[in-house]
Amino acid sequence: MDTPIEKKKVMLSGIKPTGDLTLGSYLGAVKNWVERADLYDNYYFMADLHALTTRNNPADLRRRTLEQLAQYVACGLDPQKNVLFIQSHVPAHAELGWILNCYTMFGELSRMTQFKDKSAKNADNINGGLFTYPALMAADILLYQPDYVPVGEDQKQHVELTRDVANRFNNLYGETFRMPEPFIPKVGARVMDLLDPHSKMSKSDEVGNGRVCLMDDPADIMRKFKRAVTDCDCTCCIRYAPEEKPGVANLMSIYAAVTGKSFAEIEAEFEGKGYGAFKPAVGEAVVETLRPIREEAQRIMKDKGYLEALCREGAERASYVAEKTLRKVRKKVGLVAK
Numbered sequence: 627m628d629t630p631i632e633k634k635k636v637m638l639s640g641i642k643p644t645g646d647l648t649l650g651s652y653l654g655a656v657k658n659w660v661e662r663a664d665l666y667d668n669y670y671f672m673a674d675l676h677a678l679t680t681r682n683n684p685a686d687l688r689r690r691t692l693e694q695l696a697q698y699v700a701c702g703l704d705p706q707k708n709v710l711f712i713q714s715h716v717p718a719h720a721e722l723g724w725i726l727n728c729y730t731m732f733g734e735l736s737r738m739t740q741f742k743d744k745s746a747k748n749a750d751n752i753n754g755g756l757f758t759y760p761a762l763m764a765a766d767i768l769l770y771q772p773d774y775v776p777v778g779e780d781q782k783q784h785v786e787l788t789r790d791v792a793n794r795f796n797n798l799y800g801e802t803f804r805m806p807e808p809f810i811p812k813v814g815a816r817v818m819d820l821l822d823p824h825s826k827m828s829k830s831d832e833v834g835n836g837r838v839c840l841m842d843d844p845a846d847i848m849r850k851f852k853r854a855v856t857d858c859d860c861t862c863c864i865r866y867a868p869e870e871k872p873g874v875a876n877l878m879s880i881y882a883a884v885t886g887k888s889f890a891e892i893e894a895e896f897e898g899k900g901y902g903a904f905k906p907a908v909g910e911a912v913v914e915t916l917r918p919i920r921e922e923a924q925r926i927m928k929d930k931g932y933l934e935a936l937c938r939e940g941a942e943r944a945s946y947v948a949e950k951t952l953r954k955v956r957k958k959v960g961l962v963a964k
């Protein structure tokens with residue numbers, strides 16, 4: 627008798643190409659995707675429609691979207707095993723996004739921390755897309771019926787809203803969407819700015835020395851780590867105490883995430899040594915982690931034919947699954963079949 631083939635669970639996630647990918651996007655997101663690639667059926671995309679909620683130079687947005695695809699592959703996401711695609715190449719996202727807007731409440735959207743933060747930072751461009759962004763994100767997720775959505779800490783609230791919207795829809799129309807779980811990494815879930823350990827390292831903020839990008843050259847990375855803010859206490863000891871020593875805790879989290887060492891091991895390694903030894907050691911570990919990724923991404927970026935084929939194949943595979951969910955939804959809400 628044939629043994630039944632167990633169906634793999636589904637993972638899905640995305641990143642907005644609003645800036646060059648940072649160490650935060652890598653440790654909080656892509657690295658964890660790569661580590662779990664064989665265990666799940668995976669869908670990873672460039673959230674270019676989401677990027678339109680802020681103003682971009684069009685040529686930069688196009689370059690960053692393709693560069694992000696090259697970086698996904700360079701980080702180790704095999705395009706045969708993972709469906710890699712550009713969000714706007716699968717029109718079902720925009721269509722389900724609209725439909726779910728009609729099942730997402732004004733009050734829910736108003737409570738989103740990211741909306742409050744972003745509108746405070748960009749008071750001259752608080753557009754409708756920024757406000758309804760979580761409904762599009764819910765569509766991104768629910769189209770693929772994933773079990774898990776691996777994200778950093780800051781996106782957890784959006785995944786929780788997705789569950790509320792899915793639940794509302796399922797209660798109204800019967801089981802339609804699978805309930806996704808956020809999947810937050812133990813270390814690296816919140817990489818902070820090297821110069822301001824109270825705000826997250828962000829790819830969209832002004833160019834800064836507090837942010838390390840995957841494509842930065844090694845000398846730049848070392849300079850940024852050497853200048854990283856540590857905490858003024860008389861001991862200069864390397865100890866994990868996020869409240870008292872947020873700068874050191876951030877560097878320790880980064881070091882832990884790239885070397886796999888525990889906080890206790892790091893404290894022992896640097897016992898009796900000060901920040902002067904610790905900061906360059908973190909810098910070097912990051913340089914060595916990012917070096918092969920940068921070199922491979924640069925090589926892929928030069929191969930336009932390969933990149934185009936990747937985009938086309940990814941969009942076809944994603945559309946096949948997304949359209950199936952969308953057909954079900956269209957029927958349930960009362961749209962006439964095409």
Ligand code: TYM
Binds near residue numbers: 639779781817
């Ligand atoms: P975005 O583009 O801001 O960030 C992409 C992913 O990287 C994580 N991340 C971080 N993790 C740790 N430390 C940091 N400093 C850091 N900065 C970013 C984020 O948590 C995220 O997992 N709305 C999403 C994109 C999106 C999406 C989706 C994600 C659109 N649709 C559907 C999952 C599923 C966003 O703006 O992420």
